[in-house]
Amino acid sequence: MREQICECYRCRHFDRYYVVNDGRYVKTRYDICLKSKSNVEIHDGCDGFDYYIARKKHDRLLLCDCLNVLLAQISAVRQTLDNELDDEDK
Numbered sequence: 001m002r003e004q005i006c007e008c009y010r011c012r013h014f015d016r017y018y019v020v021n022d023g024r025y026v027k028t029r030y031d032i033c034l035k036s037k038s039n040v041e042i043h044d045g046c047d048g049f050d051y052y053i054a055r056k057k058h059d060r061l062l063l064c065d066c067l068n069v070l071l072a073q074i075s076a077v078r079q080t081l082d083n084e085l086d087d088e089d090k
Helices: 057-089
Strands: 018-021 024-027 030-033 038-041
Touching: none
Parallel strands: none
Antiparallel strands: 018 024, 030 038
């Protein structure tokens, strides 16, 4: 099995800084670790390493579609209950 890379730039607690250089954003070499609250180099590592798993756009769109379907179903149930309450009041 391939050895896992446990460097800071692949950690979810790593927060990247950018500076403006000639009108472009450039990554800095030293950034901050949110877990240890200290400045770290991008190729450092520590015991609190957690892999950053980037979600693909396809996964987010699929999740949004599922939530939209559930919201539509809940709205339909609410509308049915409101209609039944109106019928009882009459």
